[in-house]
Structure formats: structure tokens, C-alpha cells
Amino acid sequence: MPHETTTTTGPAHRHGAATLTIVDASGAPLRDTEVTVEQTRHAFTFGNIGFDFVDLAADADADAAAANADATAHLADLFADVFNTATLPFYWGRFEPERGAPDTRRLLAAARWFGERGIAVKGHPLVWHTVQPDWLLGLPTDEVEQLLRSRIRREVSDAAGVIDTWDAINEVVIMPVFDNGDNAITPLARARGRIPMIRMAFDEARAANPNATLLLNDFDLSSAYECLIEGVLEAGVQIDAIGLQTHMHQGYWGEETMLAMVDRFARYGLPLHLTETSLVSGDLMPAHIVDLNDHQVDSWPSTPEGEARQADDVERHYRSLVGHPAVEAITYWGITDADAWLGAPIGLVRADGTPKPSYDALRRLVKQEWWLGPTVLRTDERGAVQVRGFRGDYRVDVRGTTAPFTIADAPARVHIVA
Amino acid sequence: MPHETTTTTGPAHRHGAATLTIVDASGAPLRDTEVTVEQTRHAFTFGNIGFDFVDLAADADADAAAANADATAHLADLFADVFNTATLPFYWGRFEPERGAPDTRRLLAAARWFGERGIAVKGHPLVWHTVQPDWLLGLPTDEVEQLLRSRIRREVSDAAGVIDTWDAINEVVIMPVFDNGDNAITPLARARGRIPMIRMAFDEARAANPNATLLLNDFDLSSAYECLIEGVLEAGVQIDAIGLQTHMHQGYWGEETMLAMVDRFARYGLPLHLTETSLVSGDLMPAHIVDLNDHQVDSWPSTPEGEARQADDVERHYRSLVGHPAVEAITYWGITDADAWLGAPIGLVRADGTPKPSYDALRRLVKQEWWLGPTVLRTDERGAVQVRGFRGDYRVDVRGTTAPFTIADAPARVHIVA
Numbered sequence: 120m121p122h123e124t125t126t127t128t129g130p131a132h133r134h135g136a137a138t139l140t141i142v143d144a145s146g147a148p149l150r151d152t153e154v155t156v157e158q159t160r161h162a163f164t165f166g167n168i169g170f171d172f173v174d175l176a177a178d179a180d181a182d183a184a185a186a187n188a189d190a191t192a193h194l195a196d197l198f199a200d201v202f203n204t205a206t207l208p209f210y211w212g213r214f215e216p217e218r219g220a221p222d223t224r225r226l227l228a229a230a231r232w233f234g235e236r237g238i239a240v241k242g243h244p245l246v247w248h249t250v251q252p253d254w255l256l257g258l259p260t261d262e263v264e265q266l267l268r269s270r271i272r273r274e275v276s277d278a279a280g281v282i283d284t285w286d287a288i289n290e291v292v293i294m295p296v297f298d299n300g301d302n303a304i305t306p307l308a309r310a311r312g313r314i315p316m317i318r319m320a321f322d323e324a325r326a327a328n329p330n331a332t333l334l335l336n337d338f339d340l341s342s343a344y345e346c347l348i349e350g351v352l353e354a355g356v357q358i359d360a361i362g363l364q365t366h367m368h369q370g371y372w373g374e375e376t377m378l379a380m381v382d383r384f385a386r387y388g389l390p391l392h393l394t395e396t397s398l399v400s401g402d403l404m405p406a407h408i409v410d411l412n413d414h415q416v417d418s419w420p421s422t423p424e425g426e427a428r429q430a431d432d433v434e435r436h437y438r439s440l441v442g443h444p445a446v447e448a449i450t451y452w453g454i455t456d457a458d459a460w461l462g463a464p465i466g467l468v469r470a471d472g473t474p475k476p477s478y479d480a481l482r483r484l485v486k487q488e489w490w491l492g493p494t495v496l497r498t499d500e501r502g503a504v505q506v507r508g509f510r511g512d513y514r515v516d517v518r519g520t521t522a523p524f525t526i527a528d529a530p531a532r533v534h535i536v537a
Numbered sequence: 538m539p540h541e542t543t544t545t546t547g548p549a550h551r552h553g554a555a556t557l558t559i560v561d562a563s564g565a566p567l568r569d570t571e572v573t574v575e576q577t578r579h580a581f582t583f584g585n586i587g588f589d590f591v592d593l594a595a596d597a598d599a600d601a602a603a604a605n606a607d608a609t610a611h612l613a614d615l616f617a618d619v620f621n622t623a624t625l626p627f628y629w630g631r632f633e634p635e636r637g638a639p640d641t642r643r644l645l646a647a648a649r650w651f652g653e654r655g656i657a658v659k660g661h662p663l664v665w666h667t668v669q670p671d672w673l674l675g676l677p678t679d680e681v682e683q684l685l686r687s688r689i690r691r692e693v694s695d696a697a698g699v700i701d702t703w704d705a706i707n708e709v710v711i712m713p714v715f716d717n718g719d720n721a722i723t724p725l726a727r728a729r730g731r732i733p734m735i736r737m738a739f740d741e742a743r744a745a746n747p748n749a750t751l752l753l754n755d756f757d758l759s760s761a762y763e764c765l766i767e768g769v770l771e772a773g774v775q776i777d778a779i780g781l782q783t784h785m786h787q788g789y790w791g792e793e794t795m796l797a798m799v800d801r802f803a804r805y806g807l808p809l810h811l812t813e814t815s816l817v818s819g820d821l822m823p824a825h826i827v828d829l830n831d832h833q834v835d836s837w838p839s840t841p842e843g844e845a846r847q848a849d850d851v852e853r854h855y856r857s858l859v860g861h862p863a864v865e866a867i868t869y870w871g872i873t874d875a876d877a878w879l880g881a882p883i884g885l886v887r888a889d890g891t892p893k894p895s896y897d898a899l900r901r902l903v904k905q906e907w908w909l910g911p912t913v914l915r916t917d918e919r920g921a922v923q924v925r926g927f928r929g930d931y932r933v934d935v936r937g938t939t940a941p942f943t944i945a946d947a948p949a950r951v952h953i954v955a
């Protein structure tokens with residue numbers, strides 16, 4: 120038995136093991152040698168929205184000094200210390216407000232900026248009925264479809280290799296029937312039907328980037344979404360992951376409700392991504408509000424009591440979901456309260472840039488309890504050490520040589536020449 | 538222009554016309570001759586449940602004198618005077634409480650009894666997760682599926698020609714997830730998925746009776762049912778009509794809500810059947826009850842105020858739905874309050890056998906306003922009269938000869954030898 124280090128905390132189904140055998144240049148095992156191993160990345164997606172960094176990244180790209188660059192850089196450090204994935208906004212109406220002038224350069228600069236920091240990027244969303252370009256209005260349905268297809272191909276293909284995960288289509292359950300003001304997508308969805316809309320989004324995105332991970336994403340977690348998913352699967356459309364939104368402005372649902380919901384969607388054998396998680400650190404939104412967008416308040420402060428509750432909620436939410444084998448991603452919906460959705464104090468960082476207790480609670484889980492920090496081991500008589508821990512990327516340092524290795528589902532055997 | 542009689546009342550899209558040319562044995566037109574035309578049946582399905590008549594029909598069949606035969610015969614007259622279709626119960630758990638001993642003879646006797654009275658019969662339901670046989674419990678899933686398939690084939694094939702309309706499957710939206718006590722169908726639906734369950738029901742029923750009209754039927758009229766229907770249509774399963782339940786124990790929904798719902802389901806271009814309509818003539822069930830079955834009361838009387846409201850509700854409900862072109866059937870869920878579902882006063886006839894105002898209101902619509910009673914016309918110089926009216930079956934009497942004719946979508950030309 121090689122010497123072993125084990126992360127014993129956290130759910131066992133997240134763990135894996137690697138056996139490292141250290142040899143010298145001649146191939147002889149380095150016995151009884153000190154090595155240092157440490158985790159560098161989680162395989163599990165701990166995501167957050169990266170909307171706040173698009174300007175910073177664009178400015179950095181242009182080498183301009185923004186007034187608030189320092190604050191944003193500080194926020195970026197907080198982001199990168201906990202999250203390994205950023206969701207960037209591709210809402211068509213904002214991405215291409217003027218027909219033919221998409222915001223590709225700025226968004227891809229932001230995506231690369233994250234990439235340089237080891238943070239993967241997900242695009243959100245390719246098809247939705249909200250935040251749509253005005254210039255689509257009044258065009259014939261067939262032309263809207265062609266423009267939508269082109270836009271999917273363009274965004275996915277321009278970003279391929281930089282952004283390889285997409286919410287292919289968003290909120291389809293409500294898409295053909297939601298009274299959402301004037302937009303060109305609702306009538307298209309009504310004319311074509313929900314499943315053809317989904318097939319359209321997945322077909323175009325898949326053709327533009329066969330390596331992409333494509334999600335169906337919805338806030339409607341009722342039987343309606345189950346029925347839709349079953350129809351899509353019967354129709355032979357390949358979904359790579361099921362996206363489940365959980366905006367909890369009206370209060371944390373609790374582990375039991377959340378896991379019962381997750382169990383319902385786990386039936387399909389597909390990875391589950393909790394794509395949009397919000398928990399407030401102030402007053403809760405009244406329970407009678409049906410569409411969260413209908414709750415407009417002048418001021419929605421973060422409070423000490425709210426922050427304590429949010430920290431507790433965040434910890435329970437992540438602990439229970441990381442504990443469910445079907446869940447592969449949790450994306451939180453806001454790093455900071457500044458410019459947060461609906462003005463709600465859902466951020467993990469206050470508007471003044473200081474971390475809330477929820478940030479610290481999540482960091483403790485992600486980077487301590489579920490994380491293998493630098494750990495010194497000694498090789499056995501065959502030059503081997505065994506490392507157990509959360510699945511993800513690791514590195515080993517031995518005699519001045521550094522080598523990466525991965526802990527995945529299957530036990531790995533790695534030979535390192537040092 | 539032949540002389541004409543027109544039913545000018547009711548929605549024009551329900552009307553049709555037939556031109557009758559009356560000739561003598563030599564083929565010469567009978568000019569200026571008196572003919573009497575009258576309607577004998579509506580093409581539109583005005584249905585009700587026939588559960589109360591199963592025993593009567595079976596007794597009559599056995600030539601036995603039941604104690605309450607007179608009362609039931611009176612109820613049967615009231616039924617036959619308004620309704621042209623009866624729904625009969627084929628709940629598996631009651632139809633075959635002992636494995637291998639189905640209640641086929643009694644149910645088919647009832648179906649024939651209705652047939653002899655010019656009343657078509659519909660079977661309800663072939664597949665459901667409620668009222669299931671106990672003897673299915675504990676059997677392996679594959680065996681449950683085989684037994685279910687056999688039961689569908691058996692019932693549909695035994696009844697072919699007598700019952701040619703079926704609720705092929707009932708309440709699929711909730712089928713795999715509803716916590717409904719111990720039954721063998723919920724686990725089967727969870728294992729197979731909703732669409733395969735629907736395909737199973739339709740495939741087996743279609744194979745057993747290719748002429749049958751097969752319905753998908755649900756009480757969940759939300760987006761979930763739309764998503765399910767779209768998935769089923771994408772999967773290539775042929776649905777003959779979409780069944781929409783409207784049990785309104787908590788109060789009439791009103792024309793606007795009802796028609797907006799109907800419009801959502803009319804999008805699929807399929808006939809819509811309002812399969813289960815209830816309106817109470819007493820206190821309304823409290824609005825907070827979610828599952829109507831959860832409301833248990835010792836006594837739920839019909840009241841004068843309730844009866845006046847029910848009559849008004851019934852008239853508005855039928856008037857608005859007959860006015861919608863996609864609706865082809867409305868089935869009311871109870872002729873009498875005696876033994877009505879949930880003990881609710883939803884009947885159109887009181888428990889003592891006297892008609893409520895709702896019965897009279899509905900009869901007035903179905904047999905007066907929307908109906909062509911015996912009408913005397915004179916043929917023109919070509920021996921012709923034109924008849925306009927609600928689509929359905931008619932007859933003409935001329936010089937002692939009686940001949941049937943039909944008013945359908947396309948104008949008909951009928952030659953009658955008298």
C-alpha cells in the first residue's frame with residue numbers, strides 16, 4: 120500500500136483517487152521522497168455570473184484605466200477564489216441591439232479574460248423570448264426563424280474553444296404562451312411548437328460546435344418541464360444537461376423540497392445543472408408574487424439578520440446539492456449586490472466590495488472542506504503515493520519539478536519523472 | 538330558390554344545409570307538396586355519464602324487476618331527452634376486481650341498452666393510475682405492462698361496434714409523480730415515461746378497433762398538458778381528440794377563462810372534447826382545496842340559490858363552448874345528485890328525481906334553441922325544399938313516407954321517393 124492522503128469530508132461519490140509513481144530520469148523509483156500535492160480545480164462546476172466583468176475585461180483589453188478598475192479587480196479576485204465557471208450574457212436584444220453589429224469582440228474578450236484566470240465560461244442564452252431585439256418586430260415568421268438560426272450559429276461558432284457550454288434555449292415551457300410584451304420569439308414558438316424550437320436551438324448550436332455542452336434551461340420545475348423533457352427525448356434531440364433555475368427571493372426552499380425536485384429530474388439519467396441560484400440577504404420577497412419581475416422596490420438593503428440567514432441557506436443549498444449524485448453544476452446568480460437582478464441583495468459580496476458571511480461560508484466549503492490544500496507525503500518503497508480527494512485537477516511538486524494530474528471517476532495511475 | 542326553413546339561432550359554424558328533392562315513383566318532382574322535417578339527433582356530442590343505468594340495464598337484460606326500476610326509468614327518459622352520448626365506467630379495479638373475471642357482460646348490456654335508445658357510448662378510461670386492481674400490486678413491471686396491454690385489447694375489442702369512443706388514457710401529466718397510495722400504474726409510468734405510456738394505450742386500442750375515436754384526457758390544463766400533447770404529436774402518436782376535464786366544484790370559471798383555455802388547446806388543430814363538466818347547485822367547495830377528492834363533507838345539499846346559479850352557469854358554459862369551433866363534445870359529469878361524485882350536488886336532476894332548473898336550461902338549448910322541431914314546408918316547382926339547421930340527423934315525412942337525412946359540413950342534396 121502506498122502512502123495515502125484522503126479527503127474524508129464531503130460526499131464519497133464526489134471522490135476519486137490517483138496513484139502517483141515518481142521515478143528519476145533513469146526510470147528508477149524515488150523511494151521515501153517528499154512530495155507535495157494540492158488541488159488546483161474542482162471537476163464540479165461552481166459557477167457564478169460574470170456580467171460585472173465584461174467592461175473590466177474589455178477595458179483591460181484596450182489597456183484603458185477605468186475609474187473603478189481596482190474595485191472590479193478586487194471583486195474578480197473574490198470570484199476566482201471560489202468559482203471555476205462564469206456565465207456571460209448573450210441576450211440577443213443587448214448583444215445585437217443594432218442589426219448586424221453584434222457585441223462579439225467585447226464578449227469574447229471577457230471570455231478570454233476569464234480563461235486566462237482558469238475560469239471556464241458558459242454562454243446564456245441562445246434562444247429566449249425576453250430581451251429580444253426590436254428590429255425583429257414585424258418581420259415574417261420565416262425570416263425571424265432564419266435570423267434566429269443564423270444568430271445561434273454565429274455566436275456558437277465565433278466562441279468555439281473559448282465558450283463551449285451554452286444555455287441553448289431558455290424557459291421553453293412558457294415560451295409560446297407568456298404575455299411578455301412585443302417580441303418576435305413568442306409568435307415563432309407558437310407557430311412552430313416547443314419541441315421544434317428546442318430542436319432548432321440544439322441542431323444549430325451542435326452544428327456550429329460539436330464539442331459544446333448544450334443545456335435546456337427553465338424556471339418552471341413543475342410537471343410541465345418533465346413533460347417537455349420527455350417529449351424532447353422522445354423526439355431524439357440530444358440534451359447534454361438539464362438546467363434548473365432556483366431563484367429563491369421568496370426564501371430558501373429547504374433541502375427536502377429541493378432534493379425531491381432534483382430527484383424528479385434525475386430520472387432522465389442526464390446531468391443536472393442548477394443554473395441560476397439566488398438567495399437574498401435582506402427581506403424576503405412576499406410569497407404571493409408569482410413572476411419575480413413584478414416585485415419592484417426602491418431599495419432592498421442587505422441586513423445583518425438577512426446575511427446570517429443567507430450564509431446558512433447557501434451552505435445548506437450547496438451541501439445538499441453537492442450531495443446529490445446527478446448534480447454536476449451549481450451556478451450562483453450574482454457575485455455582488457451592485458446592479459444585482461431586481462435590485463435584490465442576492466450577492467455574496469456587498470455593494471461596497473466586502474464579502475458577506477455567505478461568501479465565507481461557500482468559500483469554506485469549496486476551498487477547504489471539499490478541497491485538498493498543499494499536503495506533504497512521502498513515497499513508499501516503489502516510489503508511489505496515493506492521493507484521494509474531490510474529483511478535479513491537481514498538481515504534485517517533487518524535487519523542484521511540478522506536474523499536473525487529474526482525479527476522475529476511475530482511479531488514475533500517473534508516472535512522474537523528477 | 539327552394540322554400541327554406543332556417544335555424545337562425547346558435548353559432549353559424551354549427552349549421553349546415555340540405556336540399557331535399559321529392560319525386561314520385563316515376564321520378565317526377567312532387568311540386569307544391571307539404572313535407573314535415575324535424576331533427577332527430579345532434580352531430581355535436583351532448584354527453585353525460587351513464588353510470589346510474591348500468592344496474593338497470595343489467596336487470597332489464599335479466600328480466601328482473603328492480604325495486605327502483607321505475608325511478609331509474611324516469612331518469613333514463615330525462616337523460617335521453619337531452620343527451621346523445623353516455624360515458625360508461627371501465628375503471629380497471631372495479632371492472633375486474635378479481636383477476637380473470639371482468640364485468641364485460643354487464644357493461645356491454647348497458648352499452649347496448651343505450652344504443653337501443655339512440656345514445657352513443659364512450660368508455661372511460663382504459664389506462665389510469667386510480668381505481669386499480671389490488672391483484673396488480675407486487676407484480677413485476679414487465680408483467681404489469683403486459684396485463685395492461687391485454688386489458689386494453691380485450692375491452693376495446695369486446696366492445697367494438699358498441700363502444701367506439703374511448704378515453705384511451707387518463708391524467709398522464711400527473712401519472713408518474715402523483716402520490717396516490719399503492720397502485721401498479723404509477724411505477725410503470727415512472728419506469729416507461731409518459732409518452733411511451735400514451736403510445737402503449739393508443740397502439741393497443743387502435744389495433745383492437747381501428748375505427749375507434751381515441752382520446753387523451755386530463756384535468757391538468759396548464760402548460761404541462763400542452764407540453765405533453767406536443768411531445769405526443771412529435772412522437773407520431775395519432776390522437777383523435779383532446780379531452781379537457783372541467784370539474785368546477787369551486788365555481789364556474791367564466792366564459793373568458795374557459796375560452797382562453799380552449800384556445801390554447803385548439804392550437805393543435807384537433808377536436809376538443811370537454812369530457813368531464815361539473816357545476817354545483819349548492820355551496821361551492823372552498824377555493825384553497827387543490828385535489829377535489831380532499832374535500833369530504835357529511836352532507837352537501839342542493840339549495841334554491843345554488844340551483845339558480847347552476848342553471849345560469851350551465852347555460853353560459855354550453856353557450857360559450859358550443860360557440861367555439863374546435864369543441865365537438867361536452868360531457869356533463871352526472872345526471873342525478875343521487876350517488877354523485879364527492880356527494881356534491883352536481884346533478885341536473887335532484888336525488889328525488891325532479892329536474893333542476895339547470896336541466897331545463899340545458900334542455901331548452903339542446904332541444905329548442907339549437908334544434909329544429911317538426912316543421913311543415915312546401916316543395917317548390919322542382920319538388921325541392923331546403924333545410925338549414927344544426928348539423929345532425931333529420932327526418933322528412935311526406936305523404937306517409939319517412940326518410941332520414943343528414944345535415945353535415947358540406948351542403949347535402951337528397952332525393953326522396955314518396
